[in-house]
Structure formats: structure tokens, C-alpha cells
Amino acid sequence: MRQRLAIRAQVLVSPQCGRGHRFLRSSILPPVGCVPSGFPQTVLLPAPFGAAPKSYARLESEYMTSFSDLGLIEPLLRALTAEGYAVPTPIQSQAIPLLLQGRDMLGIAQTGTGKTAAFALPILQRMAANRVKAAPRCPRTLVLTPTRELAVQIGEGFATYGKHLGFKRTVVYGGVGQGAQVSAMNAGVDILVATPGRLLDLMNQRHINLQHVEFLVLDEADRMLDMGFIRDVKVIVSKIVAARQTLLFSATMPEAVMSLAKGILKDFERIEVTPPATTVERIVQRVMFVARDDKRRLLTELLNDKSVTRALVFTRTKHAANRVAEQLIKNGVSADAIHGNKSQNARQRSLDAFKSGKARVLVATDIAARGIDVDGISHVINYELPADAESYVHRIGRTARAGMSGAAISFCDADEVGDLRAIERLTRQTITVDTGHAFHAAHIATRSERSGPSRPSGRPNGRPNGGYGQKPGNRGGRGGSGGGGRPWENRSRAA
Numbered sequence: 001m002r003q004r005l006a007i008r009a010q011v012l013v014s015p016q017c018g019r020g021h022r023f024l025r026s027s028i029l030p031p032v033g034c035v036p037s038g039f040p041q042t043v044l045l046p047a048p049f050g051a052a053p054k055s056y057a058r059l060e061s062e063y064m065t066s067f068s069d070l071g072l073i074e075p076l077l078r079a080l081t082a083e084g085y086a087v088p089t090p091i092q093s094q095a096i097p098l099l100l101q102g103r104d105m106l107g108i109a110q111t112g113t114g115k116t117a118a119f120a121l122p123i124l125q126r127m128a129a130n131r132v133k134a135a136p137r138c139p140r141t142l143v144l145t146p147t148r149e150l151a152v153q154i155g156e157g158f159a160t161y162g163k164h165l166g167f168k169r170t171v172v173y174g175g176v177g178q179g180a181q182v183s184a185m186n187a188g189v190d191i192l193v194a195t196p197g198r199l200l201d202l203m204n205q206r207h208i209n210l211q212h213v214e215f216l217v218l219d220e221a222d223r224m225l226d227m228g229f230i231r232d233v234k235v236i237v238s239k240i241v242a243a244r245q246t247l248l249f250s251a252t253m254p255e256a257v258m259s260l261a262k263g264i265l266k267d268f269e270r271i272e273v274t275p276p277a278t279t280v281e282r283i284v285q286r287v288m289f290v291a292r293d294d295k296r297r298l299l300t301e302l303l304n305d306k307s308v309t310r311a312l313v314f315t316r317t318k319h320a321a322n323r324v325a326e327q328l329i330k331n332g333v334s335a336d337a338i339h340g341n342k343s344q345n346a347r348q349r350s351l352d353a354f355k356s357g358k359a360r361v362l363v364a365t366d367i368a369a370r371g372i373d374v375d376g377i378s379h380v381i382n383y384e385l386p387a388d389a390e391s392y393v394h395r396i397g398r399t400a401r402a403g404m405s406g407a408a409i410s411f412c413d414a415d416e417v418g419d420l421r422a423i424e425r426l427t428r429q430t431i432t433v434d435t436g437h438a439f440h441a442a443h444i445a446t447r448s449e450r451s452g453p454s455r456p457s458g459r460p461n462g463r464p465n466g467g468y469g470q471k472p473g474n475r476g477g478r479g480g481s482g483g484g485g486r487p488w489e490n491r492s493r494a495a
Contacts, residue, residue: 070096073125075164080117083160089114091273096122099247104268106261107249110393112373112401113273115219116157119143119247123215124162126245127190134168134188138212142240143193144233146224146367148173148344149351153373154219155193167191172208174198175344182207196224196232203239210239218264221250221257223394227367230256237264251397252390282400283380284407286434287420289444292413295383296324298439300331302381302409303361310354311379312372313363314395316387324383325363335361338372366391372398382410385419389426409434413441417448 067080067088088096091109098105099122109115123141132140145151155171162169169191170184178198185192185207192199192208202208216237218224224233246265250257261268290298302308315321318339325337336350336359353359355374364372366386377399386392392410399406410431412420424430433445 067092071100072096072121073128075128076121076125076161079161079163085117089118089273091115091271092118092121094271094273095119098269098271099123099245100125102126102245104246104265105248106265106268106270107247108251108253108270108272109249110251110273110397112397115249116154117161119217119219119249120154120158120161123191123217124158124165124167126215127167128165134190135212136188137185137207138209139185139189139192140212141191141215141217142210142213142236143191143217143219144196144199144224144236145193145219146195146227146229147220148175148195149347149372150220151193151195152348155191158191158193162191169193172198172202173344174201175347178202178207196229196236199236200232203236210236211241213240214244216240216244216246216264218246218248218260221248221260222252222254222390223367225254225256225260226388230260233260234263251394282405283396284405285396285410285429285431286407287410287412287431288434288437288439289441289448290411290413290437290439291441291444292415294439294441295411295413296327298411298437299324299381299383300328300333301437301439302379303328303333307378309360309378310357310374310376311361311381312374312377312395312398313361313381313383314386315363315365316384318365320384321363321365325361328361328363333361334359335363337363339365340367366395373401374398375401376404377401378406380406380408382408385410385412385416385423387419389419389422392423393427412444412448414444414447417444420448 067077067085070088070093072080091107091113095105095107095115095118099119107115107118109118127140134140143151143154145154151171151173155169158167158169167190168188170181170189170193172181172185172192172194174195174197178201181198182202185202199208203210218233224230246268248257248261248265288298299313303311313324315324318341321337321339325335328335336353338347338350338354342350350359350362351372351374354362354372362372363383366388380396380399382392382395386395396406396408399408410420420431435445
């Protein structure tokens with residue numbers, strides 16, 4: 001059993017007992033899994049030298065270096081091993097033990113942190129412990145997501161992790177005929193992944209009954225609210241019995257999401273892997289000041305560099321996405337576009353082409369991209385900066401996933417200077433200026449009145465130092481090789 005006994009006597013502070021309340025003294029941490037009776041799950045341990053406090057759950061999770069440490073059953077471990085998953089990510093280490101206990105949870109985690117496995121694995125295990133024959137139209141687990149693509153990917157995750165357990169699942173979303181979805185529900189489904197609009201339609205037609213839901217997951221809650229699904233979500237939740245386990249995940253935590261969480265969660269744990277609206281440390285971020293009319297030529301120049309192996313390009317509008325993709329194709333770049341005006345089948349074809357490498361570049365709008373979960377995106381390029389600063393965090397989170405490195409390059413024209421400032425205020429960092437390209441607009445850079453460092457570069461794509469990932473066995477620890485300060489940052493793939 002792994003134990004660390006280096007922590008000296010400290011005063012533990014519980015948020016539930018008021019600031020500064022003396023709760024417990026201990027010269028060492030108890031062994032893993034041996035939390036003293038009455039020890040609050042959210043107790044904070046003040047760190048030396050003024051460092052941020054840690055919850056006991058987080059301290060305990062540091063000992064858990066494999067999925068077997070988390071108490072998962074053999075069929076799940078076998079599925080994870082087959083997929084090459086070696087080490088749990090931070091959110092998995094923290095969430096899985098709590099969720100196996102049946103706790104409600106509020107999880108704040110950016111994309112690419114492994115949160116799908118963090119909720120799917122414990123739900124599958126708890127369902128396996130209490131097997132019930134799948135009833136027609138009555139799922140036991142409901143996962144709500146904002147987009148069709150994300151719903152499909154979560155459904156695939158449940159299929160992968162639960163392939164040795166034999167549970168029935170289906171995915172329900174709009175943009176396609178409902179016949180196959182209705183047939184699947186009539187045949188009996190254990191796990192249902194759905195978008196709110198189509199789910200409500202089928203509920204109103206009495207094709208789906210939520211009275212037997214035991215596990216409810218709201219994923220990407222902030223985006224669901226942004227897309228106007230708040231009323232639909234509340235209606236859906238009201239149809240589910242109160243005796244359930246509820247999980248809510250969000251990349252950011254605006255007041256509206258916190259209000260929703262307080263309304264649907266009971267005695268919940270809050271797990272925060274990264275602070276709200278922060279960016280991934282492994283992403284090399286650059287901004288290029290450029291006139292609007294020069295953006296297409298600058299994009300073509302960047303993509304001429306073969307180190308840009310797989311690029312996701314963001315535009316604000318659907319029409320701009322089509323225009324940019326068409327221009328790239330004319331210039332000999334394999335590209336495709338994905339946005340809300342495309343049919344579900346067309347969107348899936350575009351996504352499949354990007355995943356397979358047939359399309360080296362995918363041009364996307366923000367809403368469509370929330371469902372994109374593709375390994376190996378080397379670069380995210382903000383052809384147009386988002387009007388909403390928080391969308392910047394979501395955009396660049398598509399690279400540097402699963403322990404890999406990545407680059408985020410943002411074009412900024414004269415009308416977008418204010419958007420750039422808003423992003424820097426939100427992320428609390430100054431994005432480095434890249435002047436090493438043929439279209440640098442000095443007058444726009446001057447107008448920005450920026451005080452951050454500039455970077456003349458012989459490599460305009462801003463490629464990060466080092467490779468884009470290593471095998472699970474080559475994890476770099478603090479002070480060791482591998483380039484990563486944290487053990488999860490250099491794994492080849494996150495669950």
C-alpha cells in the first residue's frame with residue numbers, strides 16, 4: 001500500500017465549520033482508503049509557505065497511480081487495459097472514489113481532462129452491482145449534452161468502458177429521423193445519452209419515460225445554458241425521481257450554472273481540476289496582428305508548414321467557416337467545415353474525415369466544435385477571435401489533450417483588439433505577440449497598447465518545444481525527464 005508520511009502536524013480547516021475553525025490535528029495522513037470517522041470530505045489542509053490549500057480527497061488521490069487503486073471492478077479494468085489507459089487523470093482520481101460511494105458531484109474541468117471516464121466508469125460499476133433488466137422506454141442512466149457530436153462520443157465511451165458488462169445503450173439527438181431512436185427505446189435501454197431538444201420531443205410523444213432514472217449526468221452545463229437549453233433542462237430534471245445520483249460538469253462556473261447546480265444537487269462534492277477560465281499550461285499561445293483582408297493568406301502560410309499536422313480553425317459564423325474551407329481547398333489544403341447549418345450526417349462525415357486524416361484542417365464554429373473530441377490536434381487557429389472570452393478557453397482546449405502538447409494561434413485585426421483584451425483579462429495572462437510573419441500589422445499591434453513580450457519567430461506556427469506525446473511508460477515527474485511537471489501530463493492517452 002502506497003503511503004506518504006511526510007506531512008507534519010497542521011490545523012485542518014473545514015469550510016463547513018467556518019473559517020479558521022480548528023477541526024483536527026494529525027502528524028501524518030492516514031493510509032489510502034482509511035479516512036477517520038467523521039473526517040469531512042471537503043476538509044482543507046493549509047499548505048506551507050502560503051500555497052493553496054488541498055482537500056483531503058485530493059491528497060488521497062495523489063496515492064492512486066493506477067485504475068486498480070480506485071476500486072474499479074475487473075471487467076472495467078480489463079476494458080481500460082485493452083484501450084491502453086495506464087494512469088487515471090486528476091479528475092478521474094478524485095471523482096471515481098466519491099461517485100462509487102453514491103455522492104452527488106459538481107465537477108469543474110476543461111475539455112480533454114478525461115471527465116467522460118470519470119463519470120462513466122463509476123456509473124457502470126454501480127449499475128453492475130444492481131442488475132435490472134432493461135425496460136422498454138425506461139433508461140436507468142441519463143446523460144444530457146449540448147451537442148449531437150458530444151452525445152455520440154459519450155455513447156461511444158460507455159460502449160468502450162462497458163463492453164464486458166452487456167448494458168444496452170442508445171444516443172438520442174435531433175437533425176435525423178427519430179424512427180431508429182424510438183425502436184431502440186422500445187427494445188429497452190439501460191443508458192441513454194441525449195440532447196435536450198430531441199429528448200423532450202420523444203418524452204412528449206411518450207416514447208421515453210424518465211421515472212426509473214437512477215443516475216443523471218449534465219455534461220458541458222455552461223454550454224447548455226449558453227445555447228438556451230436551461231428551460232428544457234429544468235423540465236427534464238423535474239420528470240426524474242428525487243432518489244437519484246446527480247452529476248454536473250462544466251468547464252466554467254458562471255452564476256447561472258452554480259444556481260442550477262444548487263437546485264438539482266444534494267449534499268454534493270465540488271471537484272475543481274483547473275480554476276475556471278484558465279488555459280492549459282501545455283499550450284503555447286501566440287497572437288498575430290493582421291489586417292482582416294490578409295487573414296486568408298496568413299492562414300495559408302501557416303498551413304504550408306508541415307509541422308501543422310492537424311489543425312482546427314475557428315470562425316465566428318457558419319458562412320465564414322464555409323468560405324475559409326473553400327479557400328483552403330482551392331489552395332491545395334485538405335479541409336472541411338462543420339457548423340449548425342449542415343445536416344447531422346454531413347457533420348459526421350466532416351468529423352470522420354478530420355479524425356481519419358483525410359481532412360488535415362477542420363474549420364468550425366464554436367457551437368459545432370463543442371462536440372469535437374479528436375486526438376492529436378497539433379494546432380488551434382482562431383481565424384476570428386470569439387466575442388465571448390470564455391469561448392477562447394473552450395477553443396484552445398481542443399489541443400494539448402491526453403497529456404500531449406499543442407499550439408494556439410490567434411489572428412487579431414483592428415476590430416478585435418477589444419476581444420483580445422477581454423481574453424487576457426479573463427485568463428489573467430498576456431498572450432505573446434508573434435511578429436515573425438509576412439503580414440504583421442504593426443499599427444494594430446501599437447493600437448493594442450500591449451505590454452506583454454513579443455516574439456520574432458522563424459517558425460510562424462508557434463510550435464511548442466518537444467514532441468506531442470509520449471507512451472504511458474515515459475511519464476515525466478517533477479525533476480525527471482519527459483518535460484512534464486505532473487505525472488498525468490505526458491501519457492499517450494487519457495481515458
